[in-house]
Each structure stands twice: as C-alpha cells, then as structure tokens.
Amino acid sequence: xxxxxxxxxxxxxxEIHALLENEILPGTGVEVTAFWKALAxxxxxxxxxxxxLLAVRDEMQAKISTWHKAHPGADYDRAAYTAMLETxxxxxxxxxxxxxxxxxxxxxxxxxxxxxxxxxVMNARYALNAANARWGSLYDALYGTDVISEEDGAVRAGxxxxxxxxxxxxxxxxxxxxHFPLNQGSHKQAAxxxxxxxxxxxxxxxxxxxxxxxxxxxxxxVGDAGDPSGVLLKHNGLHAEIQIDREHSVGRxxxxxxxxxxxxxxxxxxxxxxxxxxxxxxxxKAVVYRNWLGLMRGDLSESFNKGGQxxxxxxxxxxxxxxxxGESFSLPGRSLMFVRNVGHLMTNPAILDAEGNEIFEGIxxxxxxxxxxxxxxxxxxxxxxxxxxxxxxxxxxxxGPDEVSMAVDLFAAVEDAFGLPRNTIKVGIMDEERRTTxxxxxxxxxxxxxxxxxxxxxxxxxxxxxxxxxxxxPMVAKTAMKGELWINxxxxxxxxxxxxxxxxxxxxxxxxxxxxxDLMQAMIDTKLGHPKxxxxxxxxxxxxxxxxxxxxxxxxSVSQIQAELEGTQRRSVDDILTIPLGDCSKLSAEEIQRELxxxxxxxxxxVVRWVDHGVGCSKVPDINNVGLMEDRATLRISSQHIANxxxxxxxxxxxxKESMLRMAGVVDGQNAADPxxxxxxxxxEPRGNAFDAACRLVNDGVVEPSGxxxxxxxxxxxxxxxx
Numbered sequence: 001x002x003x004x005x006x007x008x009x010x011x012x013x014x015e016i017h018a019l020l021e022n023e024i025l026p027g028t029g030v031e032v033t034a035f036w037k038a039l040a041x042x043x044x045x046x047x048x049x050x051x052x053l054l055a056v057r058d059e060m061q062a063k064i065s066t067w068h069k070a071h072p073g074a075d076y077d078r079a080a081y082t083a084m085l086e087t088x089x090x091x092x093x094x095x096x097x098x099x100x101x102x103x104x105x106x107x108x109x110x111x112x113x114x115x116x117x118x119x120x121v122m123n124a125r126y127a128l129n130a131a132n133a134r135w136g137s138l139y140d141a142l143y144g145t146d147v148i149s150e151e152d153g154a155v156r157a158g159x160x161x162x163x164x165x166x167x168x169x170x171x172x173x174x175x176x177x178x179h180f181p182l183n184q185g186s187h188k189q190a191a192x193x194x195x196x197x198x199x200x201x202x203x204x205x206x207x208x209x210x211x212x213x214x215x216x217x218x219x220x221x222v223g224d225a226g227d228p229s230g231v232l233l234k235h236n237g238l239h240a241e242i243q244i245d246r247e248h249s250v251g252r253x254x255x256x257x258x259x260x261x262x263x264x265x266x267x268x269x270x271x272x273x274x275x276x277x278x279x280x281x282x283x284x285k286a287v288v289y290r291n292w293l294g295l296m297r298g299d300l301s302e303s304f305n306k307g308g309q310x311x312x313x314x315x316x317x318x319x320x321x322x323x324x325x326g327e328s329f330s331l332p333g334r335s336l337m338f339v340r341n342v343g344h345l346m347t348n349p350a351i352l353d354a355e356g357n358e359i360f361e362g363i364x365x366x367x368x369x370x371x372x373x374x375x376x377x378x379x380x381x382x383x384x385x386x387x388x389x390x391x392x393x394x395x396x397x398x399x400g401p402d403e404v405s406m407a408v409d410l411f412a413a414v415e416d417a418f419g420l421p422r423n424t425i426k427v428g429i430m431d432e433e434r435r436t437t438x439x440x441x442x443x444x445x446x447x448x449x450x451x452x453x454x455x456x457x458x459x460x461x462x463x464x465x466x467x468x469x470x471x472x473x474p475m476v477a478k479t480a481m482k483g484e485l486w487i488n489x490x491x492x493x494x495x496x497x498x499x500x501x502x503x504x505x506x507x508x509x510x511x512x513x514x515x516x517x518d519l520m521q522a523m524i525d526t527k528l529g530h531p532k533x534x535x536x537x538x539x540x541x542x543x544x545x546x547x548x549x550x551x552x553x554x555x556x557s558v559s560q561i562q563a564e565l566e567g568t569q570r571r572s573v574d575d576i577l578t579i580p581l582g583d584c585s586k587l588s589a590e591e592i593q594r595e596l597x598x599x600x601x602x603x604x605x606x607v608v609r610w611v612d613h614g615v616g617c618s619k620v621p622d623i624n625n626v627g628l629m630e631d632r633a634t635l636r637i638s639s640q641h642i643a644n645x646x647x648x649x650x651x652x653x654x655x656x657k658e659s660m661l662r663m664a665g666v667v668d669g670q671n672a673a674d675p676x677x678x679x680x681x682x683x684x685e686p687r688g689n690a691f692d693a694a695c696r697l698v699n700d701g702v703v704e705p706s707g708x709x710x711x712x713x714x715x716x717x718x719x720x721x722x723x
Contacts, residue, residue, distance in 0.1 A: 643701025
C-alpha cells in the first residue's frame with residue numbers, strides 16, 4: 001500500500017484521498033481542506049461517544065447473561081426478568097405520546113405505498129438495475145417466472161412460446177379488469193384505446209364502446225390522442241401504463257395492439273453500503289463511494305458482455321406523458337434512493353485518526369455519502385434523486401435510543417460541515433435489535449424531526465434475539481422461529497408504534513425481504529400480507545420481484561389500512577420479551593441433525609463467497625438446491641443458532657465438526673462449475689480462510705459483540721486479499 005497522506009491530522013489512504021479530492025468534491029462548493037478539517041473534528045468528537053455506546057452494549061449483555069445463568073430455563077420469573085431489564089436501563093419507560101414533524105419528504109416515501117429494493121451499491125450493474133426498477137414490464141415478470149405455470153405446453157425454455165405468452169396476457173388483463181375495471185366489457189375484449197375530449201374510450205371487439213368505471217383513473221397518454229402508443233392509469237397512488245405498438249411482435253397479435261403493461265414498481269431503493277457488501281479496506285470503500293457518487297450525479301454507467309455483445313447500462317430518464325387535458329408532464333424514471341450507511345460497530349483501515357487508530361466506518365460513511373449527495377442537493381444534477389432537497393440515510397444495527405441520538409447528532413454535524421439546512425439528512429431506523437424494538441417509540445422520538453423510515457429487519461432481529469438470551473437455554477429450531485410469539489408481536493408492534501408516532505403520510509413503515517428470488521408464485525401467494533399488515537413498503541430481491549409485488553399494492557389500500565390501525569396497540573412488551581426457548585429433548589436425533597446441517601450448509605455457502613470472492617450478497621443454493629438470497633443478517637442467524645445449540649449441549653463439538661466437513665463438500669459441489677472457486681475440502685481435509693472463518697463464527701459466537709459476523713468476516717477477507 002502506498003504511503004498514507006496526512007490531512008488535518010488524519011492518515012488517509014491515497015485511493016480514498018484521490019477519490020474525494022478529484023471526483024467527489026468538484027462541483028459541490030466544498031473546499032478540500034474544509035472537508036478534511038470537518039472530518040477530523042467529527043472523528044475527534046464522536047469517536048469517544050461511539051466507544052462508550054459499544055461499551056454499554058457489552059455491559060448490558062453481561063448483566064443479562066449473568067441473570068440468565070442464575071435463572072436458567074423456560075420457567076424463569078417474567079416479572080423479575082422485566083424488572084432487571086428496567087434496572088440496567090435496557091428497557092425504558094414509554095414516552096409521552098407525540099407525532100413526528102419530519103418535513104420535505106418525497107411522496108414516494110411519505111404518501112405512496114409500494115415495493116422497496118435493497119441492493120449492494122458496490123455492484124454498479126445491480127445498483128443501476130435497482131435504480132431503474134421504478135418501472136417494470138409485467139409481461140416479462142410473468143413470462144420469466146413460475147407465476148405462470150408450465151402446464152398445458154406453457155414451458156419457459158427455448159424461444160418465445162405463444163402458449164405461455166397467451167397465459168401471460170390473460171393474467172395481465174385480469175389484473176387490469178380487477179383494478180381498472182370498465183363500465184361494461186373487459187380489457188380482454190379491447191380492440192382500440194383512444195382519447196376523446198379528455199376521456200379514455202375503449203372500443204370492444206364486438207363493436208361496443210366502454211369507459212373506465214372510475215374515469216379519473218385515466219391520467220395521461222403517450223403519442224396521438226386518437227391512436228395513443230401508451231395509456232397511463234393510476235390506482236392507489238401507483239401508475240400502470242398500457243403500451244401499444246401494432247408493429248411489435250406481441251402487439252401485432254393483440255386486437256388492441258397492446259404489447260405490454262408497464263407497472264410502477266420499486267418506488268424506493270436502498271443502495272446498501274452495509275450488510276450486502278464486502279467492503280473491508282480503502283480499495284473497497286472507493287468502489288462503494290464512487291458508485292453512490294455516480295447515482296447522485298446521474299452519470300453512473302456499466303458495460304458488460306451479454307450473448308457476445310457489449311452492452312452499457314445507465315440511469316433511465318424521466319417518462320413523458322400528456323395529461324387528459326392536453327398538458328405535458330413527466331414522471332420519475334428512477335426509484336427514489338436511500339443509502340444505507342454502516343452501523344456503529346465497525347472500523348475501517350481506509351482512514352486512521354491522529355493516534356493511528358482506524359476510524360469508525362459509520363462516521364466515515366456519513367461524511368462521504370453526504371458529500372456525494374451534494375451533487376443531488378445543490379450541484380449540476382440537483383433534484384435527480386430527491387425533488388424536495390432531502391438526503392435519505394438508513395442507519396442499521398442501532399441498539400436503543402441513545403444510539404439513535406448519536407446518529408441524529410452526527411448527521412447534524414455533517415450538515416453544519418457542508419452548510420446544509422438542519423434536517424436535510426433524513427434517517428431510516430432499522431428496527432432489528434431487541435433493545436430498539438422494546439424502546440421503538442423513544443427511538444423515533446429522538447429522531448422525530450428526521451425519521452422517514454422504520455423497518456422490521458426480522459433476520460438481524462432474530463440473530464439478536466438468540467444472542468441476547470444466549471444463556472437462557474437452547475432456542476427453538478430456526479425453522480420454527482417464525483411461529484414464535486415474540487416475532488409476531490414484534491411485527492405488529494412495529495406497525496402500531498410507527499402509526500401512533502405519526503408516521504402515516506410522512507414516513508415509511510417497512511417489512512422484510514422475500515429471500516427466494518426463484519419462487520415468485522409463493523411470493524405472490526404470501527407477500528400480500530405485508531401491505532395488509534399496514535406496511536407501506538416491503539423488501540424484494542430483484543426488479544422482477546418488485547414488479548410482481550407491486551400488484552399487491554393494488555390489491556390492498558395501505559393508506560386505508562393504516563387509518564384503521566392508527567391508535568391501536570395490539571401487542572405488549574411482555575409478548576416481545578418472550579424468549580423463544582425450545583424443549584430440544586422433544587426433537588429426534590434426525591431432526592437435530594437436519595437443523596444443524598441446514599444451518600451449516602447455508603453458513604458455509606455464504607461465507608466462502610464473502611471471504612474468497614468479496615461477494616456480500618448472493619443467491620446461494622440451500623441444502624435442497626433452492627436459491628436463497630443470503631447476506632450477513634442470514635449468516636448471523638445461522639451462526640448464532642449453531643453456537644446456541646453447541647453451548648447448551650444440543651449438539652456436540654464432534655457433531656459440529658463432522659457437519660462442517662460434510663457440508664463443505666456439499667458447497668464445493670454446488671460451486672464446482674465456477675472456475676474461480678477454490679474448494680474448502682481437499683483430500684478429506686478442510687482448508688482456507690473461509691472454512692476457518694465459519695468455524696470461528698460458531699466457536700466464538702457466544703462472545704462475539706451482539707453476535708455480529710462482521711469482525712470475523714472482515715479479518716478473514718483482509719487475510720484472503722493479502723494472500
């Protein structure tokens with residue numbers, strides 16, 4: 001590594017230094033020396049506070065573990081347990097009722113319900129795909145997934161299959177009839193769409209004339225009014241465009257010339273610097289920041305080879321329409337973007353402080369991602385993302401209100417450093433740690449002028465649930481966790497608390513990820529539960545999934561559901577504090593082994609890609625070869641669950657070692673077609689940084705800070721990069 005560059009007492013890696021001075025700051029109005037001075041002051045101010053908060057985490061965990069050791073098992077005294085949590089400051093009194101006052105929030109967050117993508121910003125192609133997923137082809141989403149069955153000759157393989165195509169068109173027309181019904185007839189029988197005197201008329205095949213049952217659902221068109229190439233409809237705040245082209249291969253087979261139905265899909269996207277990336281040093285952080293910079297400047301592009309051709313992807317432009325009254329208007333062509341910064345725990349060697357210590361990565365992210373966003377806030381590309389002049393940062397893995405307060409104060413210091421109006425930086429609070437859950441209202445109150453997002457991150461939340469109560473006893477099987485009282489109470493509590501704190505019409509209340517990107521019919525069948533629960537956004541793993549999930553927000557009016565739920569409190573803190581302990585003596589040896597193997601295989605499949613290839617989020621085949629989206633949150637569950645069962649003797653050390661070796665062989669086989677993959681087992685013996693990292697995640701799981709996987713993964717990845 002080249003010699004570091006001294007800047008205001010900080011020791012900066014040359015790659016980060018060059019990126020900041022040559023690419024990020026030009027055009028922002030911020031002087032180079034002013035940036036480094038501000039960062040140095042903020043590091044000096046917030047580092048001791050950050051360390052104190054981490055120490056509080058450890059102190060509280062030690063006290064909870066000590067209590068459980070003295071009161072083991074499922075029959076512990078609930079009242080005494082709650083009293084202990086109150087005594088140590090873990091459980092705080094609920095605040096006096098209040099409403100958030102956040103202002104200047106874009107409508108995609110405040111007013112409209114819809115899917116939300118989460119994507120690793122470190123991968124430019126994925127980042128662009130997500131940003132461009134604001135609009136998606138319903139025909140493509142249906143044709144390419146299992147939502148349309150392959151029965152009766154409707155197979156997906158090979159070239160275009162007209163049998164399958166007809167099923168797609170029928171499904172899509174049923175969607176139109178359900179949500180944009182006609183006063184008579186059907187979209188299936190449409191022969192011509194036309195605009196006359198501001199009204200949408202639909203000629204039917206039988207010669208009859210129809211209109212929309214709710215004429216105000218027609219909001220625009222493309223092309224000539226008499227023969228439009230696009231008809232824009234609106235329902236529950238979301239747009240759908242009927243695209244017409246009689247020369248198109250699909251349109252020329254359709255009586256009305258319809259070639260596709262394009263749905264407004266991923267209203268918002270979280271461009272992630274955290275769980276889904278593997279950024280361990282200055283080289284990696286430069287990629288993260290450069291991609292976010294390109295998104296904020298609007299000039300990010302990525303070239304790639306597909307089918308022997310070089311293709312270049314860039315950000316989509318806004319979409320132009322004519323209103324029924326004949327006036328031109330545009331709709332955003334891109335998803336509104338949040339950036340998820342790193343939490344309070346990790347440091348990064350990209351920048352060292354005056355004492356030669358790595359600075360906290362979350363502090364670095366706050367300065368750098370905001371500096372990139374200045375191009376959107378006041379630079380040449382002003383308003384390309386936020387049309388209200390706001391920047392949106394999701395802050396993960398915060399434990400309780402004091403940690404939220406630190407994030408709020410940090411963002412205020414960043415605003416002062418860059419001369420931004422107070423509360424320009426909005427905050428998304430991930431409700432994914434138990435201390436945040438039970439104190440959620442107070443967490444929201446601490447950020448009441450900035451909060452625009454709360455979310456039930458049930459994956460990390462489950463990892464924290466296991467770790468916090470590690471000494472209480474063995475947990476139920478991971479596969480049974482979703483049926484436990486605490487997790488269902490947690491989901492309801494999040495929605496009710498958010499609504500009672502005034503988030504309706506001002507902020508998002510979100511739900512977690514659908515982790516099976518190949519099982520879209522199952523998603524269609526189940527994920528409607530998220531908007532029906534009162535969540536105005538929910539995570540999806542791909543643009544295709546966003547388009548399919550968008551149909552759910554036509555099926556359910558989230559604003560109406562939230563209005564009905566507001567003022568309720570369906571669950572109690574006692575419900576949430578019910579520890580998911582299991583009587584593992586009732587499990588057979590085969591059931592225990594299957595649970596262990598499943599956890600081990602998933603853990604190894606993810607860790608080997610993280611450590612050896614620097615892939616922070618990927619579709620990893622599970623033990624049954626079903627592709628699952630895995631990131632550090634899913635790894636946290638698997639490693640903590642194994643650690644819990646090992647700690648309490650449900651499984652033995654030898655049993656764990658045997659499963660590790662056998663499942664490593666399974667993972668090696670699943671990756672055999674990858675020429676860059678290096679096996680974890682050679683001649684029957686384990687090898688490599690990845691296998692060692694997975695072992696340490698379990699063996700050190702009881703003492704890992706909050707059960708987080710980052711420290712082990714980062715050190716192992718740095719070792720791998722140094723080989």
